Amino acid sequence: MDKFKTVLSIAANKQTNLGLVALLTAAGEQIFSTAVFRCPCNDWNFFYGMVFLLVPALALLVLGYILSKKTWKLFTGLCVHKSKLSKLCRVKTCIAVMIMFLQITTTAVVAPFSWIAVALLNGNYFECAFTGVNVTVFKDHLCGSTLSQSKCQDELYKFPCPGKSTVPYKDDVLATLRAESQIAGWLVIASIIVSNLILTCVARCKSPISYLQLKFWRAYAQEENALLESYSAKHAKELAERNLKSFFQQTPPAPIISPSNQDWRQISRFYRFNPNDHYYSIMHQYVECDKREADNRHSPDHGMGSIILHSIQSDGPSPDNPAVLSFLDEAKMPL
Structure with a gap:
């Protein structure tokens, strides 16, 4: 229990390097990917893969809001104070609340985007999800012209599971999906780094303090x-x-x-x-x-x-x- 409290205290401390939060999130994704995730290799592929890709990220986002002191400082007593204000003051308060909530979000999204980025680099969730999409969209991209639409659909479901498909170019299709997943992952990482650099530079540039x-x-x-x-x-x-x-x-x-x-x-x-x-x-x-x-x-x-x-x-x-x-x-x- 003491170790769990220590982890929560690290996550709740804004002064802690956000890179450590991202590192802990990446480690958690690796554990989920190897110990929990098992692609069903049927028509549930897309839903199952997207749940593992996005739902943990949503949970981490909510957890980021919960562990932020600003969230509770912002909402504690807010409804009571607003009821005593004039209509114009309520509008100004709502605008200020939205701006503050966006500031909270810039910190809360670190862990969710880290999860998505690492999951895309791993490629397991992406492979499972995109072998279960509507084959009419990806038939030429993944199956070429050698298989019929129904046959391609049945075979694509089995690609993420070793030994279930005998199609000779299965590895090529999975390699293509993994490459696309990793490209998307690196783009997410690059966007996070560049956005953080820009926001930091702008904040420091406008700082009235030395x-x-x-x-x-x-x-x-x-x-x-x-x-x-x-x-x-x-x-x-x-x-x-x-x-x-x-x-x-x-x-x-x-x-x-x-x-x-x-x-x-x-x-x-x-x-x-x-x-x-x-x-x-x-x-x-x-x-x-x-x-x-x-x-x-x-x-x-x-x-x-x-x-x-x-x-x-x-x-x-x-x-x-x-x-x-x-x-x-x-x-x-x-x-």
């Missing part, structure tokens, strides 16, 4: 996230021990200070970059100034309109942050 400050910012974010988890666990343990001790000993509880709901809400916001400020996280901003603002919002002359306006400006997702700061809201979070 290279060394960005390195410091990443180091600070890692330390803050690690300490936040440590402090949260320690405080939760102290509070639980205090409550249980009071219950079992039937004594008044010892005084202990815990953050209020408003305090938790403040530090759960998305970070918004402001070149005029020097805050390295939402926690940093809260400690420096938002605590005072939160106290002011509890004053009697502070109306609901100001609260809703602050929710739009601070609590909601921000689509205008520099792309190089996306790591601030992608820290590891236990589910």
